[in-house]
Amino acid sequence: MARLLELDRLRIAFRTEHEEAVAVDEVSFAMRRGETIALVGESGCGKSVTSLSIMGLLGANGVVTHGEIRFDGSVITSFGETEMRRLRGKEIAMIFQEPMTSLNPVMKIGEQIGECLRLHRKCSRKEAKPIAVELLKKVGIARAEAVAKDYPHSLSGGMRQRVMIAMAMAGNPKLLIADEPTTALDVTIQAQILQLMKQMQKDSGMAILLVTHDLGVVAEMADRVIVMYAGQVVEEADVFTLFRDPRHPYTQGLIQAVPAVDGAGRKRAQPIPGTVPSLRDMPEGCRFHPRCQSAHDRCRLESPSLQRIGGHHSVRCWAAHSSSLAPEELPGSGPVMNL
Amino acid sequence: MGTYIVRRLFIAVPVFFGITVLSFLIMNLAPGNPVDMLINPNIPKELLELKRERLGLNDPLYAQYANWLSGVLQGDLGYSFSSYAPVSRLIGERIGPTLLLAAASLLFGLLIAIPVGVISAVKRNSKLDYFLTGITFLGISIPPFFLGLGLIYVAGIQLKWLPTGGMTTLGGDGGAGDVLLHMILPVTVVGAAIAGKKVRYVRASVLEVLGQDYLRTARAKGLRELAVTNKHALRNALIPVIAVVGAEIPLLLGGSIVIEQVFQWPGIGQLTMEAILSRDYPILMGLNLIAACVVLLTNLLTDVLYAAADPRITYG
Amino acid sequence: MMAREAMPKPMLQIENLKTYYPVRRGLFGRASGFVKAVDDVSLTLYEGETLGLVGESGCGKSSIGRSVVRLERPHAGRVLFEGEDITHVSQSELRPVRQRIQMVFQDPYASLHPRMRIFDTLAEPMIAHRLAKRGDVQAEVERLLQLVGLPRAAAHRYPHEFSGGQKQRIGIARALSLKPKLIVCDEPVSALDVSIQAQILGLLQDLQEELKLTYLFIAHGIGAVKQVSTRVAVMYLGRIVELAPSESLFRQPRHPYTKLLLGAYHPPDPLLRGMDRPIIRGDMPDPSRLPPGCRFHTRCPYARERCRGEDPSLTNDEHAVACHYPLA
Numbered sequence: 001m002a003r004l005l006e007l008d009r010l011r012i013a014f015r016t017e018h019e020e021a022v023a024v025d026e027v028s029f030a031m032r033r034g035e036t037i038a039l040v041g042e043s044g045c046g047k048s049v050t051s052l053s054i055m056g057l058l059g060a061n062g063v064v065t066h067g068e069i070r071f072d073g074s075v076i077t078s079f080g081e082t083e084m085r086r087l088r089g090k091e092i093a094m095i096f097q098e099p100m101t102s103l104n105p106v107m108k109i110g111e112q113i114g115e116c117l118r119l120h121r122k123c124s125r126k127e128a129k130p131i132a133v134e135l136l137k138k139v140g141i142a143r144a145e146a147v148a149k150d151y152p153h154s155l156s157g158g159m160r161q162r163v164m165i166a167m168a169m170a171g172n173p174k175l176l177i178a179d180e181p182t183t184a185l186d187v188t189i190q191a192q193i194l195q196l197m198k199q200m201q202k203d204s205g206m207a208i209l210l211v212t213h214d215l216g217v218v219a220e221m222a223d224r225v226i227v228m229y230a231g232q233v234v235e236e237a238d239v240f241t242l243f244r245d246p247r248h249p250y251t252q253g254l255i256q257a258v259p260a261v262d263g264a265g266r267k268r269a270q271p272i273p274g275t276v277p278s279l280r281d282m283p284e285g286c287r288f289h290p291r292c293q294s295a296h297d298r299c300r301l302e303s304p305s306l307q308r309i310g311g312h313h314s315v316r317c318w319a320a321h322s323s324s325l326a327p328e329e330l331p332g333s334g335p336v337m338n339l
Numbered sequence: 340m341g342t343y344i345v346r347r348l349f350i351a352v353p354v355f356f357g358i359t360v361l362s363f364l365i366m367n368l369a370p371g372n373p374v375d376m377l378i379n380p381n382i383p384k385e386l387l388e389l390k391r392e393r394l395g396l397n398d399p400l401y402a403q404y405a406n407w408l409s410g411v412l413q414g415d416l417g418y419s420f421s422s423y424a425p426v427s428r429l430i431g432e433r434i435g436p437t438l439l440l441a442a443a444s445l446l447f448g449l450l451i452a453i454p455v456g457v458i459s460a461v462k463r464n465s466k467l468d469y470f471l472t473g474i475t476f477l478g479i480s481i482p483p484f485f486l487g488l489g490l491i492y493v494a495g496i497q498l499k500w501l502p503t504g505g506m507t508t509l510g511g512d513g514g515a516g517d518v519l520l521h522m523i524l525p526v527t528v529v530g531a532a533i534a535g536k537k538v539r540y541v542r543a544s545v546l547e548v549l550g551q552d553y554l555r556t557a558r559a560k561g562l563r564e565l566a567v568t569n570k571h572a573l574r575n576a577l578i579p580v581i582a583v584v585g586a587e588i589p590l591l592l593g594g595s596i597v598i599e600q601v602f603q604w605p606g607i608g609q610l611t612m613e614a615i616l617s618r619d620y621p622i623l624m625g626l627n628l629i630a631a632c633v634v635l636l637t638n639l640l641t642d643v644l645y646a647a648a649d650p651r652i653t654y655g
Numbered sequence: 656m657m658a659r660e661a662m663p664k665p666m667l668q669i670e671n672l673k674t675y676y677p678v679r680r681g682l683f684g685r686a687s688g689f690v691k692a693v694d695d696v697s698l699t700l701y702e703g704e705t706l707g708l709v710g711e712s713g714c715g716k717s718s719i720g721r722s723v724v725r726l727e728r729p730h731a732g733r734v735l736f737e738g739e740d741i742t743h744v745s746q747s748e749l750r751p752v753r754q755r756i757q758m759v760f761q762d763p764y765a766s767l768h769p770r771m772r773i774f775d776t777l778a779e780p781m782i783a784h785r786l787a788k789r790g791d792v793q794a795e796v797e798r799l800l801q802l803v804g805l806p807r808a809a810a811h812r813y814p815h816e817f818s819g820g821q822k823q824r825i826g827i828a829r830a831l832s833l834k835p836k837l838i839v840c841d842e843p844v845s846a847l848d849v850s851i852q853a854q855i856l857g858l859l860q861d862l863q864e865e866l867k868l869t870y871l872f873i874a875h876g877i878g879a880v881k882q883v884s885t886r887v888a889v890m891y892l893g894r895i896v897e898l899a900p901s902e903s904l905f906r907q908p909r910h911p912y913t914k915l916l917l918g919a920y921h922p923p924d925p926l927l928r929g930m931d932r933p934i935i936r937g938d939m940p941d942p943s944r945l946p947p948g949c950r951f952h953t954r955c956p957y958a959r960e961r962c963r964g965e966d967p968s969l970t971n972d973e974h975a976v977a978c979h980y981p982l983a
Contacts, residue, residue, distance in 0.1 A: 089561035151650035216921030259878030271853035
């Protein structure tokens, strides 16, 4: 099997002077080439930290304390800064949630794209110019020549996200990490950007790791879905199974929370009560139990492990385990310790 | 941009007028006048009165001002009361050295402040940062004249490495090398004061930029950390510094009075001091005029530079 | 205006409102043109209803909200609150009106004072408007917190100690502290996770029932607008292009823009993916250089010759639309 990316029991902690807070706990998943995986959850569940760790951009305080990340055959968690840099922007590119602030305000668009080209395609400043314009055209920017000479502030949010995508495509990446790429955009523009990402994927064959809390985007884009809650993977399935038969109460809650636009009348979306627990204050037992409608005694005391309940569908929930016939414990999902 | 500059210059005219009126009034409010300052008791009272009459000091204030203003509008700054030399020549002779000292000090100060500020910000809360911050505090808290005297004593008198004052060696050739040698001490003193004040601005400004999303983008491109800081962060961080530096320039000229005294630098500062002591109104008014020009022009220059550095700002 | 028996009293009337921002150019900075953020908009809000105002960012929907609470002075037109013209009244006359019209903002964190405890944030407006005696303030704050679903202990904490959803609850509690009749909600859930959005929307609906509130609900999220609104106005480039009861608008949008806007929404169902979803081309035009004719014609797939030359006006029926060729 052609595995592009593998996260193996990854644990990430943020260290301050006095304490260590575990933001990502024993997260494992694998990605094939050309595949789109959606990493889903509310803010604070660890999905952005996971994606930044793949880029090696956790910052000064974030450390991988346990487990490893393998990319294209190498263990990149043991890479030094120089090796990591060769990967960034070339093999793995990333686009972010805030297109308005993600571009350098005092550099021309063409220059910012050109920088990637010079870095990763080893071309000269002069050679980079027409390629940058070409990339802008490819991401659907009209008047690409003029835009290349422009500064970011004169572009709309949607245009800036297109520029970000053009920049990401400059290195012909094998993996594109898209962290909430459409959350800050208007719905009309959101649809354009998603379509563009699909188009780019079709042309280049890259894999996309889509980090989002918007299940509409997930349903549109993903092949497989990984649902995260409080730093752990709580459910993993292909997109059709997940929406048809969500087994974790958290996944069910996320789906029910989306307001319906079709159908008549005012219909209430069902919220998930409460909020994501803070890293310093993880509940005992199943981390979701304080917000779970169907929590029972066992959930409050014992932490469930991630178990396969059929095909490629895994769930971290006592109720789901008992209802399926022979749950099979996944390697690497081990007994889960509480902090 | 052109129309903007023209508009700003238009606005400057009434401001300019106001400044001259105010400074004329304040100057005349100060006790004493040029004639009183001639403290030779042998001069008879009648002569003094005659002199007063001739200098126009007995005219009403508005007439004196009108007289001065009409001269200025014709390009005539008047004559010194004490040396009878034309004010424009006196100032013209002195302004060169002052500008030289100010420009060199500013350059030197920024050459220290920017790298130190950047390093301090990038290595924030490290031992190096604390050390640099400590030095910076010293730079701010030691008064320039004190540092100047200390340096004169050590480098000039004890070690005899550097000249202690003046701009050229008496009887020397007065060449560029000689001037440069004379500049080292005053530039060090003034530059250190500037650096001390600016390091903290640069540090704060870089720190703010370091948290911006576009730096994460720059890192995600695979740029080296050095390129991230120097290319992406610095250009953005220096934009607010432009304004602070612009505001520094008029202060620099004001501060030259003390420093030029300490180093006997033949600049405007010394001229100012002499003119104040002898209540030489025409010279003082001329200097005021220059100061007003400097303030208005540096403000304009700051705004223009701002727009040049930050594409988000446009004047039209 | 429309004849309505079921909707008894107009609470807020916006008449031919124009909010322009000057674009200054030239030697003396004269306004050489205007960004017409709101360009001749008329709307009536009836007591007890929720009017949703939806559109892309930059369409002028927030400017309407800000003009209603007089954070902005309109260029022309009138705003009437309970029959009283509040467009030009003085600051002191505005005080009692301010009490009855409150606003909930998008970014709850930015709109809460970071160094003020929640208690003070909630108590201050009550005291300023003399709505509670000092002795009753404590009880009143507790009542407000309970109303928005926060524990009593929250009163003694600072804003940064709360999550986004909780902060928005505090923002709502603050708006309620003055016992308003009308609340202008400006993108109240856009900054929140979908799961939390549902909490806040539910809360707003419960409060409306309990306190008989009227809402002007401004949002770009169609799902949120649909959930809470009784009527919906769709805005595009400073104009209302469609105004209809929620059900009718979502069931059968008549303006091409509305249809495309609804079509751009991604339903949470992978079986519906990749459907021939019509995508609106391009960006919204620069609002300082409005296209002639119908403002939407540059992006409209159905545009014809007439649309390029003639500006359509909003019809006067229950399902109002501003389009020469409305969809059936």
